[in-house]
Amino acid sequence: MYVNGQQIILTDEISLQEFLQKEGYDTQKVAVEKNGGIVPKTLFHEEKLADSDKLEIVSFVGGG
Amino acid sequence: MMQKEKRYDEIVSRNVPGIQDKLSNGKVAVAGLGGLGSNIAVMLARVGVGNLLLVDFDKVEPGNLNRQHYNTAHLGMYKTDALKKQIELINPYIRIETHALKITEENAAEVFEGYPIICEAFDNAENKALLVNALLEEGRKKIVAASGMNGLGSANKIRTKRKFRNLYLCGDSAAPAEEGIGFMAPRVIVCAGHQANMVLRLLTGEEEV
Incomplete structure (x- = not known):
């Protein structure tokens, strides 16, 4: 799987929510595009990731 | 030529030639009128982006003045009103819509209806x-x-990137751990400039950063 352009080997079946938590993302501060389409926040739990997926994750920091 | 049209043409006379119709017909929303949004809105108004939606629930306070486009005369005013007043003095021919409210998942679609580009x-x-x-x-x-x-x-670390098909992100890609170490006018305004410039590129048909 590619995440923000970097290859990551997926071994076990994992949901997007689990993956984000495992990688240390705060899921309240992210937006995620999978294979070119936005993943609605309400579907993070049921969205299963596959090794062929391309993820783009934007994690916001405060300030403006 | 009518007086109004003449003055409008004078204001934008130093702009890049050949794009003014696209800017004048442009509809851009600015969500949040702090250090980024207040400066973005002023830049878009200066170059004659014709229709602006300004959204913020907050009022101007002294701690805003180190980076936000307000002055002491605006203290206590809604940012939407304070910014509208300033833009009317810079370029009186911009159509400005304001909403002094907090954006939620429920109202976002409705508030930004009719605006194809949002900062x-x-x-x-x-x-x-x-x-x-x-x-x-x-x-x-x-x-x-x-x-x-x-x-x-x-300042050179602040970049514009196209992260998703419809999402551009301006900033220095700092890690969350670096949050909250203070905000200074120059870097905030560099970032606002990145955002405003990307908006102008989109309005003139350029989708790449």
């Missing part, structure tokens, strides 16, 4: 994510967001 200029990271997700899920809008412009790091 995300909120302060709080959760609110940034909320707005971007709500609008991208709707599918038809382009969002120019910001993340990472605090401190006194190099």
